[in-house]
Amino acid sequence: MGPFLFAVAAGFGTGLSLIVAIGAQNAFVLRQGIQRHAVPVIVAICAGSDAVLITLGVAGVGVVAGAWPAATTVLTLVGAAFLLTYAAMAARRALRPSVLVAAGGSARPAVLTAVALTWLNPHVYVDVLLLGSLAAAHGSLRWGFAVGAVLASLCWFSALGFGARLLTGFFAKPASWKVLDGLVAATMLAFGVLLLSQLR
Template structure:
């Protein structure tokens, strides 16, 4: 790979990490699945493949279509807000009621279809993923001309590194979460993040973005 392509790929890697390494609904879910050791590979694969599709769409020029379809963004805002509200309330229930936490733990493993569906919803019902990954990353990739796909490749590598590390690396924190109190703190944080995002999406949808 030429130095110019390496530079573009490194820039994409840096931007990809800066956009993805943040406390959000998707990352919180991947972390929780990793801690529980449930369907980690499937969840990581869904998040990674979704990111690759979105990055490719952005680099391919789909960002312009997103900015020209405000009604679609509004619908996604309200749908995402509703989903995050429900998920946030479930996390709050686990945090506030130890019995709910114990019931959740005693109920066995979450079904693979449920985990995958949740990961898909947390990814594709989040308008920020379109604005950040498709519009912003896509716009910046265009400044690299013929090297834009190297830029996009770097961003895809960032997603692969992050989701793999977060999902499979979460097991290193399992000794900490051997105590129910630690799970209650995590669920409380997840509830705050989810409900805050739900409120921001609802406001965004009501104001038209």
């Protein structure tokens, strides 16, 4: 394996380890995939956003952004409010589960949610700083590291979004949706509270 491919592999492994962790964004993509609603655009938004953030991190913009803690505080408050609101919505769905129905209508609400879950999550900027610093360790091959991290994001969200349809049979029962939405509500609530607890 050449130096460039090694950097790509390192970026892929690191990126995947950061993205795969259970979180609000993954829970949302999974639900959209199961419901088969706006999956291509949701996957594109999540993976595309990661590509932009990773590029900024490797380019060093993440270091500059870290110099303004006030911006991080505002982002944390907004992100926490959004997560807690979404948690309440998921909890309400869990109390009133329904059978699996392919969602129709406008994709706009799903798109806005995907954007918010990605860009209003302060933790994503911590990951940007981390990836930027790790990429810098590869010197002139740092962009190979960035390519690997971007590929990891694309592979993960594609697998999560498009692979979720394999669970369609299981989610044909209302009880299954009750469990999923209950887990989503708990995840969103936990992350929302976690964000608020980090404020000083």
